[in-house]
Amino acid sequence: MADPNAKQTGQKSVKIVAGAVVCVESDIRGDVTIGARTVVHPKARIIAEAGPIVIGDGNLIEEQALIINSYPENMLPDAEDVEPKTMSIGINNVFEVGCVSQALKIGDNNVIESKAEVGRNVILTSGCIVGACCAVNTCEVIPENTVIYGSECLRRVQTERPQPQTLQLDFLMKILPNYHHLKKTVKASSTPARS
Amino acid sequence: MATLLQPEKVLYLVRGEKKIRVPLSQLYFCRYCSELRSLECVSHEVDSHFCPSCLENMPSAEAKLKKNRCANCFDCPCCMHTLSTRATNIPAPLPDDPTKTTMKKAYYLACGFCRWTSRDVGMADKSVASGGWQEPENPHTQRINKLIEYYQQLAQREKLERDRKKLARRRPFMPQAFSQHTIHVVEKYGLGTRLQRQRSGAPISALYGLSLKEGEDQKEITIEPAQALDEVEPLPEDYYTRPVNLPEVTTLRQRLLQPDFQPAGASQLHPRHKHLLMKRSLRCRKCEHNLSKPEFNPTSIKFKIQLVAVSYIPEVRIMSIPNLRHMKESQVLLTLTNPVENITHVSLYTCEEEDPDDINSTAKVLVPSKELVLAGKDAAAEYDELAEPQGFQDDPDVVAFRKSNKIGFFIKVIPQREEGDVTVAFKLRHDFRNLAAPIRPTEEGEATSEAIWLTHHVELSLGPLAT
Numbered sequence: 001m002a003d004p005n006a007k008q009t010g011q012k013s014v015k016i017v018a019g020a021v022v023c024v025e026s027d028i029r030g031d032v033t034i035g036a037r038t039v040v041h042p043k044a045r046i047i048a049e050a051g052p053i054v055i056g057d058g059n060l061i062e063e064q065a066l067i068i069n070s071y072p073e074n075m076l077p078d079a080e081d082v083e084p085k086t087m088s089i090g091i092n093n094v095f096e097v098g099c100v101s102q103a104l105k106i107g108d109n110n111v112i113e114s115k116a117e118v119g120r121n122v123i124l125t126s127g128c129i130v131g132a133c134c135a136v137n138t139c140e141v142i143p144e145n146t147v148i149y150g151s152e153c154l155r156r157v158q159t160e161r162p163q164p165q166t167l168q169l170d171f172l173m174k175i176l177p178n179y180h181h182l183k184k185t186v187k188a189s190s191t192p193a194r195s
Numbered sequence: 196m197a198t199l200l201q202p203e204k205v206l207y208l209v210r211g212e213k214k215i216r217v218p219l220s221q222l223y224f225c226r227y228c229s230e231l232r233s234l235e236c237v238s239h240e241v242d243s244h245f246c247p248s249c250l251e252n253m254p255s256a257e258a259k260l261k262k263n264r265c266a267n268c269f270d271c272p273c274c275m276h277t278l279s280t281r282a283t284n285i286p287a288p289l290p291d292d293p294t295k296t297t298m299k300k301a302y303y304l305a306c307g308f309c310r311w312t313s314r315d316v317g318m319a320d321k322s323v324a325s326g327g328w329q330e331p332e333n334p335h336t337q338r339i340n341k342l343i344e345y346y347q348q349l350a351q352r353e354k355l356e357r358d359r360k361k362l363a364r365r366r367p368f369m370p371q372a373f374s375q376h377t378i379h380v381v382e383k384y385g386l387g388t389r390l391q392r393q394r395s396g397a398p399i400s401a402l403y404g405l406s407l408k409e410g411e412d413q414k415e416i417t418i419e420p421a422q423a424l425d426e427v428e429p430l431p432e433d434y435y436t437r438p439v440n441l442p443e444v445t446t447l448r449q450r451l452l453q454p455d456f457q458p459a460g461a462s463q464l465h466p467r468h469k470h471l472l473m474k475r476s477l478r479c480r481k482c483e484h485n486l487s488k489p490e491f492n493p494t495s496i497k498f499k500i501q502l503v504a505v506s507y508i509p510e511v512r513i514m515s516i517p518n519l520r521h522m523k524e525s526q527v528l529l530t531l532t533n534p535v536e537n538i539t540h541v542s543l544y545t546c547e548e549e550d551p552d553d554i555n556s557t558a559k560v561l562v563p564s565k566e567l568v569l570a571g572k573d574a575a576a577e578y579d580e581l582a583e584p585q586g587f588q589d590d591p592d593v594v595a596f597r598k599s600n601k602i603g604f605f606i607k608v609i610p611q612r613e614e615g616d617v618t619v620a621f622k623l624r625h626d627f628r629n630l631a632a633p634i635r636p637t638e639e640g641e642a643t644s645e646a647i648w649l650t651h652h653v654e655l656s657l658g659p660l661a662t
Contacts, residue, residue: 129310146442149274149309156273156461157442159315 016185021173023180030069035059035091039172042180044095051084056091056108060165060172065095068102072120090126092164099130109161127161205511207504208552208652211236216555216654222504223486225479226629229647231504232479237486242474245493248277252493253471264468267325271306272449272464278304278313280324304328304466316462331465333455345418476500506534509541509569509625511653514603518661521613524561526605527657533569533600537628541567543606544622552652556620561607563593572600610660617657624650 014028019036022028026040030048034040035057043063046053050071061067069087090108095101100117107126112118116130119137124130128142131149136142145158176182206216209231223232244258245251246265253265269278280302287299301320304313313328314320321327333339431437443461450457458464477487488500514528533539543562546553568587587597595603610617626646 131308147310154274154309155442156309156311158310158312160312162310 014183016183018185020185021176022183022185023176024183025180026183028183037169037173039169039176041065041176048087051086053087053089055089056093058092058164058166058169059089059095060093060169061095062097064098066100067095068100069104070102070120094162094165096132109164111162127158129158129162200512202512204513204656206654206656207231207508208654209233209236214552219504219508219510223477224502224504224507225482225484225486226502226507227482227484228479229627229629229649231508231651232486234477236480237477238480239475239477242476242489243491243493244471244473246469247472248469250493252491258471261468263471265471266468268469269304269328269466270452270469271309271311272453272466273311273461274306274309275452276306276308277469278306278466281305282324283320285320302327313466316465318465328466330467331456335455341416341418345416348416507627508649508651509533509539509623511623511655513655513657516657519558519608519610519617519657519659520661521610524607524609527608527619527655528595528603528605529655530601530603531567531569533572535628536571536573538571539569539625541569541623541625543567544624546620546622546652553620555618555654557612557615558608558610558617558619558657560609560619560621562621563590563604563606565590565593567594567602567604569602570597570600608657614660616659618654619657620652620654622650623653624648 012031014030015033016022017034017036020034020038020040022034022038022040023042023044025042027043027045027047028034028040029046031052032046032048033052033054034046035055037057038055038059038061040046040061041063044061045064045066045068046055046061047066047068047070049069051069053067053069055061055067067087067089069085085104087104089106090110092109093106094111096112096114096116098115099112101112102120103118103122103124104120105123107124107128109127110124111129113130113132113134115133117135117137118124118130119135121139122136123141125142125144127145129147129149130136131147131153134148134150134153136148136153142148143157145161147156147158148154149156202218202220205218207219207222209215209217209222211233213235215233215235217233221233223234223237224230225232241255244253244255244263246253246268248268249265251265251267253261270276271278281304282300282302284298285301287297299322301322302324303318303320305311318328445458445461445464449461449464450459453464453467456463456465474489474491474493476485476489478485485500486502487498489495489498510532512530512532514530516527517525519525531541542565545560545562546556570587589597589602593604595605597603606619606621608617608619625648627649628646
């Protein structure tokens, strides 16, 4: 259910597709769509201020991760000529504990490690790994399979993409409901809002 | 390194071969010479080798054979982190029946920090978890080994000649068979003996331990001299025009960590075995007693012998500094801590005019003229809530507070310069009871050993003047 064109202009609530596990303690605000088999841990925050967020399947969003679609810093929230941009996140991404992601476009199989920060103008393609505590605030498209690591954010290219965390996702989808209440999902057969 | 205590502000002077000013936490105290020693005036000896990641001990002979590298652990060639072995399941055909496939475990090396894997350089997955990984062979090993053998022989020959010359100069009735001089002579391509090593700064030859054993047959080894080539391989034609593929270029550090190959491309960076670390013991150069001897076990951080200065010398620490103004007297609060268990008497003296040690001070200091008494360190005192008052009469102008084995006292500082940092120096004189000296058995009346008075030169850096 990663259809970025289903921009429901009237939707102000969270839409969770069946199969996703989203804990009640997570803080999700605004127009957010979460795909199947995605796990959102408690205390994760997904905030859609300046536009909708569409999250694909099989993502893992850990505690205290912040995915925020916010207004660019030099613009006032009241300015009317700002068109809401959709933040789209692909499949099989991992947002580790405490990371901050403001990137508008994230592809598949990326890993944003703990306490990393990804700025708004960065576009992560697929297989990218942003290492722990690395802040990437440039205005660029990160090529595929790039690893950003170290205190100086050195880069290198790896030969294969990181493996999707299927084992971890299965485990969490079994265990989390035993300890947390989950947010209600919407039936998968629901159609987008009629125009 | 910044710490809460800021020990680098209080420096003690060590009168060794060089005069060094170091915080007390980095000094050792030789209780046989009754002097402070720093790392530069002691001799360092290797105690044992161990691998920092698997903590495996290795005897020195084995370490030398393996070129000081661990047999099991590898370093990432990209970020120098320790590599870990990971396993995957791959389908592999059964040896009996090629049509059926079964899951076999394949192991590869991976770095947790930069995500480098051994598959990046084309190393195939191994079927055993450890021991399967080989370092690439250096193509020049043969030539290097031959050269080393030749020079070993040369060194041995020169040593014999030198011995013969020395013996010929000595009186004729000296026994020639056992030449005591051999021990004292520095081997040309080897490490000098301990007596030679006392010279600080003496270079240690890189070709350690190359001397042949006594009695080995000396066969003549000849080497071919290296040949100079007229023609050099030309550069590829597109060397200047080809765009640089940045992820493929190795950094200087990655390249130089493998001096055998120095690969320019990242796809040729092979992992190397991890370097061993060593535990060292320190020995006073004057009296040859051990100052620091760690335990043999790599997992233990304790010491068998630990003669560090903080457990014998009272430590001065700066507690609070007021605003310092040029030519105005201000009071600085210092603390003195007594590390030993008996009562210590400390007196402070200002440095005299023209004191050769006093080169850094930029302010005049007035220290308390009376003797300060410090109580002994009582390990059980922190648990004893009903501690009796210690009964010391303290002058409130001098002593600010007193707490078990610590006192706070004031000194008056008058900065002499208008700009720059304020540095102050004074002499600290205290009594030291030498428990290491043997107690004379005849005089049973004396319960404690005699006290000797030690004087140290202390420098404090109090920071900049208040604007």
